[in-house]
C-alpha cells in the first residue's frame with residue numbers, strides 16, 4: 001500500500017517567509033494548503049506556480065484574529081487535505097511596534113489573538129483531527145507523528161523591550177511548545193522554530209536591513225531557505241518533539257539591548 005500524499009497547512013503562506021516554507025514543502029513532495037488574509041493575488045500566483053510543478057494546492061482565506069478560526073479553517077479543507085494533513089506551520093503573525101510605555105490593551109488583544117490564540121486554536125484543532133483520523137494501516141508505523149510548528153523569533157532567546165506586545169506573544173507561544181507537546185502526546189508533535197532577521201521588517205529601510213541582517217555571529221545574511229528547510233526537516237524527522245530550534249546565524253547569542261533594526265543606527269551593534 002502506498003502512503004497518501006502528506007499535506008501541510010502554512011498560515012501566511014503566500015508571502016515572504018511563509019512563501020519560502022510553502023515552496024520548501026512542495027519541493028519535498030508535500031501538498032500545500034496556503035492560508036492568506038489580504039495577499040490573495042500572491043496566494044493565487046504561488047498556487048499556479050506549484051500546480052504547474054504537479055503539487056496539489058488548496059487556498060484558505062481567514063483573519064486569524066477572529067475567535068474560533070482554528071476549527072473553522074481546518075473544516076474548510078477538502079477531504080483529501082483533511083485526511084492527509086501531517087503538518088501545520090503557524091507562520092502568520094502581526095509585527096507592530098510598541099513599547100512597555102505605550103502599549104495599549106487593544107493592541108495587546110489584537111496581537112495576542114493573531115500571534116498566540118490562533119496558533120493555539122489551530123494546533124488544538126489539528127490534534128482533534130489527527131485523533132479522529134483512521135490509522136493508515138501498513139503505512140502508519142513508518143510515518144512521523146504529525147507536527148504543529150510554531151514560528152517564533154530569535155527575540156525569545158535575546159530579550160530587549162522593543163516590539164513589546166509582539167515579543168510577549170512570541171514568549172507565550174515559545175512556552176506553549178513544551179506544554180502542547182505534553183498535552184497532545186502521543187497524537188501530535190509540537191515544536192518551535194526561531195528565525196533571525198531575514199526580511200525587511202516594520203519601519204526598516206533597505207539600508208538599515210542590509211546592515212542589520214549581518215548582525216549575527218556569522219556576520220552574513222540569513223537565507224530564508226535555511227529556515228524553510230529546517231521546517232521540512234522537523235516535519236519529516238519522527239524523533240523531534242517539544243523543542244525550539246533557532247535558525248538565525250547565531251543572532252540570539254549577541255545580546256543586543258535594542259531590536260537589531262534600532263541597534264545598527266544607534267551604534268550598539270558590533
Ligand SMILES: NC(=O)c1ccc[n+]([C@@H]2O[C@H](COP(=O)([O-])OP(=O)(O)OC[C@H]3O[C@@H](n4cnc5c(N)ncnc54)[C@H](OP(=O)(O)O)[C@@H]3O)[C@@H](O)[C@H]2O)c1
Nearest residue numbers: 012016017036037038039063064092093153196197198199
Ligand atoms: N521577517 C523576519 O525577518 C522575521 C524574523 C524573526 C521572526 N519572524 C517570524 O517569521 C514569521 C514570518 O515572518 P514574515 O516577516 O514573513 O511575516 P509577515 O510578512 O510580517 O506576516 C506574514 C503574514 O501574516 C499574515 N497575517 C498577519 N496578520 C494576520 C491576521 N490577523 N490574519 C491572517 N493573517 C495574518 C499576513 O497575511 P496576508 O498578507 O495574507 O494578510 C502576512 O503576509 C512570523 O511569525 C515572524 O514573527 C520573521
